[in-house]
Amino acid sequence: MSLCELSAIEIAAKVRRREVSAAEVLDAHIERIERYDQVLNCFTDLTFDRAKREAAHVDFQIAAGRNPGPLAGVPIAVKNLFDVRGLATRAGSKIFRDAPPASDDAPILKRLTNAGAVLLGTLNMDEFAYGFVTENAHDGATRNPHDTARIAGGSSGGSAAAVASGLAAITLGSDTNGSIRLPAGLCGIFGLKPTYGRIDRAGTFPFVDSFDHLGPFARSSADLTLAYDLLQSGDKPDAVLPVQGARVASLDDWFVQSASAEMLDAVAAVAKGLGATQRVTLPEAERARAAAFCITAFEGGQLHKQNLIMRPEDFDAATRPRLIAGALQPAETILQAQKFRAWFLAQAKIIFERFDLLLAPATPCTAPLVGQKTMMLNKVEVAVRPNLGLYTQPISFIGLPVVCVPVTGGGLLPRGVQIIAGPGRERQALAAAAMLERDGVVAAPVATPV
């Protein structure tokens, strides 16, 4: 097995045992990036000089008998909305390409590098995180390592494709309406969207204050859990919640109506793996998705209002009209949407009195083609871009933690399944992901781009 196929935990263990140096691990990843990223287009900035210094520091610490941390020599990368010292935080835009470079790393990036991680660079995304496809007008499309004719998903498409293809062991992304879960599912890896407010957003470019979350991508549930533990702001560790005996149900109604048969098969496989036989309805999920849609357009539009006035021509044409139209919505819609948010969370909490974990597809279908405009859902032709997030938006709307697990193999494209927990119960969803991985129900083998 090559160094690029190892999990983060395996890499760090080998580095700490001096079976391999952090510099050798880095060289292997640089070689793989140089070989495959011309096709995949995951990276927007490469920080190899910095990475060499960080790897050398890890090797120095080990030689001196010190422990560099649980991510010793692990190559990581971040979506290009995270502050990285010395780089402009562009958030996928042309407008901020020439912004002054960040004076420091985002605090959660520091949490990983302080644990011994080595930063390879920053990663492609939809402009201002407003999209599900990572077909960026300024930086190009990121391609899915399982089929490079297809999208990686978005908006954290570079983050997902980099991990899926073995260019990095762990990456960070953001999720406002599905931007971690959706690309994780389409690229066949693990992704965590923690509870709203759980992870410090300082040093990252915002999109929608009401819904913005940050979180990690990885190829194993153990790596995902380790990253989550390192990223948390709180000093008090989470209680470890058992998955044995957990009450699990699959969401029906909205969460099955438009899903393809292969996506429903994936949910059924995960349900079987967790011993779930019951179905439950999260009422008015379609309206929850609609409310998230309106608030997103409004807050995003208001955030970028000055640039929409001064230099609208510099926006991605896929982003600009939605931001302008969103900013001009009547206040009544936004107030009602925020009220609906409180009502919808109350409905979810009623369900969590009966169940511990809920299951739903991450996407209605597997990865569409790059450039594909429409797709068939439930025998109706719909636009690809706004409809990939049908099943993720209602959940991030109320800030619930979700682990997206990859159902891969069988000659099919990867299919992501959301394991949704009650607020603050990330650990239980992570434990469920670990059990499924142990039992071979889910897996994220490195994909060699084809």
Place this chain on the structure above:
Amino acid sequence: MSEADYLRAASALLGLPIRPEHEQEVREAFAVISAQARLVTEFALPDDVEAAPRFTP
């Protein structure tokens, strides 16, 4: 009032001009948002539901 009339009025009132070459795409985007907004505003919420954002001094 049509959606196009509303957009022109809101654009002027809120000081967010829409360039002529962007009018069509903004109208289309607003139509999509409006369809979603109707799902939200037509739903009868209990009177005691408070909006979700909290101000914590």
